[in-house]
Amino acid sequence: MRANVVSDIVPAKYPKGEGQAISKQAQGLLAPPEHMTLTDTHCHLDLEKFDADRAEVLRRAEQAGLTRILIPGLTLTSSRSAVKLAESHPMLSAAIGVHPNDSLAWDGQTISALRELSLNQKVVAIGEIGLDYYWDSTPHDHQQKVLKEQLALAAELQLPVVIHFREKGLASGGDCASDLLKILEEWGTGLRREKSPLAERPGVLHSFSGTLEMARAAIRLGFYMGVTGPVTFENGQRLQDLVAALPLDRILIETDAPFLAPHPHRGKRNEPAYVRLIADKIALVRSYTTEQVAAATSENARSLFAWE
Numbered sequence: 449m450r451a452n453v454v455s456d457i458v459p460a461k462y463p464k465g466e467g468q469a470i471s472k473q474a475q476g477l478l479a480p481p482e483h484m485t486l487t488d489t490h491c492h493l494d495l496e497k498f499d500a501d502r503a504e505v506l507r508r509a510e511q512a513g514l515t516r517i518l519i520p521g522l523t524l525t526s527s528r529s530a531v532k533l534a535e536s537h538p539m540l541s542a543a544i545g546v547h548p549n550d551s552l553a554w555d556g557q558t559i560s561a562l563r564e565l566s567l568n569q570k571v572v573a574i575g576e577i578g579l580d581y582y583w584d585s586t587p588h589d590h591q592q593k594v595l596k597e598q599l600a601l602a603a604e605l606q607l608p609v610v611i612h613f614r615e616k617g618l619a620s621g622g623d624c625a626s627d628l629l630k631i632l633e634e635w636g637t638g639l640r641r642e643k644s645p646l647a648e649r650p651g652v653l654h655s656f657s658g659t660l661e662m663a664r665a666a667i668r669l670g671f672y673m674g675v676t677g678p679v680t681f682e683n684g685q686r687l688q689d690l691v692a693a694l695p696l697d698r699i700l701i702e703t704d705a706p707f708l709a710p711h712p713h714r715g716k717r718n719e720p721a722y723v724r725l726i727a728d729k730i731a732l733v734r735s736y737t738t739e740q741v742a743a744a745t746s747e748n749a750r751s752l753f754a755w756e
């Protein structure tokens with residue numbers, strides 16, 4: 449319908465030929481072909497940066513061809529607001545969990561509060577959880593304890609996990625990566641031992657920026673790799689090489705909005721409609737069409753989060 453509206457309006461305004469060119473461009477910018485289905489598997493739409501125009505942002509996402517957006521939690525409070533927001537719109541789902549940088553607030557009550565919140569139909573994952581050695585605001589052993597408790601909860605609830613990890617400094621294959629892989633391997637072994645169906649869809653490494661070696665190890669465990677805006681940056685060669693080497697059936701597209709806006713919006717507020725720019729870049733790097741990348745990554749998201 450949308451594509452028809454554009455081609456109905458635009459050619460009438462312009463002479464033949466020129467009108468067609470503009471129509472094509474207009475379709476690309478405003479309304480993708482009917483069959484283009486994009487998914488944003490990581491968007492902090494509940495944050496106050498969207499308070500002034502959240503409905504508009506969602507409308508633009510729909511116009512850009514998005515059919516699903518996953519809102520991850522950062523704290524118990526933000527997990528609750530992610531679920532509440534997800535209830536307000538059919539295209540929204542929520543993940544619930546406590547981010548490593550917020551893990552000092554973890555106490556004896558948190559796990560049961562998350563368990564209770566997980567009963568909501570909109571909850572499709574546990575996240576974002578993980579390890580962050582960059583900010584170093586929380587002792588590493590405490591981060592690991594909180595991560596392990598939430599992985600156990602995910603196994604109990606049969607929900608995949610959304611994993612955040614960040615190294616100290618600029619290194620991409622340091623202690624954080626090896627500690628995380630060790631924990632995920634142990635968890636995966638447990639899932640397989642218990643013949644849990646979750647072993648086939650354990651989760652996603654969100655905004656993956658590690659080494660190819662780490663990506664391969666995580667993929668062997670069944671994980672998907674989240675690709676975000678920095679892959680579009682002019683200095684994004686390392687990430688582009690990484691994306692070129694990953695199997696397309698393991699890639700998810702995430703905005704991490706309002707953060708990490710892709711080129712040409714770098715430094716400004718990000719929003720879900722911009723997943724299209726990441727899909728365009730992956731298509732370019734891999735010599736696919738944007739439609740193929742959109743379809744494959746949406747299908748990946750559908751199987752990971754068990755969306756119909």
Ligand SMILES: [Zn+2]
Nearest residue numbers: 490520576704
């Ligand atoms: Zn995030």
